[in-house]
Amino acid sequence: MNTAVVLYTSDLRLHDHPPLRAAQSSSDRVVPLFVRDRAVDAAGFAAPNRLAFLADCLADLDAGLRERGGRLVIRSGDVVDEVTALVEEADADEVHMAAGVSAYAHAREERMRTALEARGRRLYVHDTVVTAVAPGAVLPSSSGADHFAVFTPYLRRWTELPPRAVAAAPRLVRVPEDVRSEEVPRRSDVSGTSPGLARGGETLARRLLTNWLRSGVRSYEEIHDDLAADATSRFSPHLHFGTLSPTEVVHRCAGAPGPGADAFVRQLCWRDFHHQVLAARPGAARLDYRPRRDAWRTGPAAEEEIRAWKEGRTGYPVVDAAMRQLRHEGWMHNRARLLAASFLTKTLYVDWRVGARHFLDLLVDGDVANNQLNWQWVAGTGTDTRPNRVLNPVRQGLRYDPEGRYVHRWVPELAGLAAPGVHEPWRLPEAERAAYDYPPPLVDLADGLDRFRRGRSGDVS
Ligand code: FAD
16 A cells, blocks of 8 residues: 655645645555754744734645645654655655745755655655746746746736646545554643734635635725725635645636736736745845945844834824734734834834844744745835836825724724824824824934935935
8 A cells, every 4th residue: 555645734625635645645644744944943933913823724724634634634743754754654755845036945855855765655746736936937038037026017927827627536545554643733722822813724714815805805906905994805724734725726717707916916026026036035034135335223222112113102093003903912913013113123213134134023824935035025125117106195094094993993092083183193282292192203203314324325324
């Protein structure tokens, strides 16, 4: 009897799963395996919100496998050691896994291949599991570059490439009985999570997708930037943990009614875009993709401002609302991420890595490709073709939260203040201002702009 191991990483689903499908077609039995990887934890990725969401995903995957006659095998330790030990235990001939894009994923794959080949076993790495289009599958035709550095031409080529067919979920999964597993972790075992954290798991993700295609996506184009409407899909944690397949989402959007689906699929393309940048430039997780000779602010004054930004007390209501949503839900609206990141990097003129680290500590969808490269995009060290644009938090508030409902929801101290004034509480007469327990602006916007411009040109005092 042939046996194959399917190593799950950020692809925790049964539907549209090429590694599982390939393993099932080549082998009589499979061992679906998840390794709680020590190295990933040590690198600071074991943040409570993601661990709790992960626990939901693993429990749901185990339940789905059990409905099909199988189960999930869970181990902890070094991922290569665990896989090679399991291959020996189960006498497996091959291992299937999804391709990743980070430097760590590349190194893991290489170590795994070497270790398995030394034991006469084979590793099969499948693309289009984590992204809809594989990194490198489309390349700029004229320049000879190894990735697209600008989104619009990438989108054009990405759209022309038909996504692969969706793979059906297996009906039956035969797992060898004598393979030991640790217990499936429980969400309730994780402490320090955000009170409004979403639930994970493929079953829920698929329900969200069906509902979204039936009703949400139709109006996506008009209202996705409206902060208070909260009318985006909230698929990001499901795409991050792979409980939704990006390929399947793209296919199913093709049949969705109304113009919203095109705008929505364009956002999925942004996700693939950042993944292909990181796959080609893994160092961009830490280093400036396009160095601008920034002299970022440091020292006690900057530290105090960073603290205020993290706590949501900058004195700019829409920025504070964004930062408080992050803390409460472990998630933030895209427009809010843009303006909170612009405020840190271009108004406070603080290094994007400080903000990216804070986001990774809290975001349930926190993801090296999307987080680091979006931070770089906003900071102007990434792929934005207008690197010095600065988002004005007052104008952004007036435009994307015109009734002030987003601010009222997350900054209750200002709930009694109507729009448009709620976006500029410092303009209230002194006596009225005292009625609100809310701080004055951390920095004047013109002063912030001035220090950004001087810092970026190397003239910081
Ligand atoms: P929708 O608007 O419903 O979009 C659908 C999907 O498209 C999203 O789930 C996401 O997978 C993808 N998407 C949308 N916008 C982007 C984008 N700008 N870049 C890449 N993919 C996108 N997204 C993450 O998944 N993880 C992160 O760690 C992350 N960090 C970010 C940090 C900053 C500073 C910024 C500006 C953006 C970041 N994003 C990140 C991108 C984006 O904000 C989120 O994907 C989006 O807000 C998730 O909400 P949604 O699922 O409702 O999105």
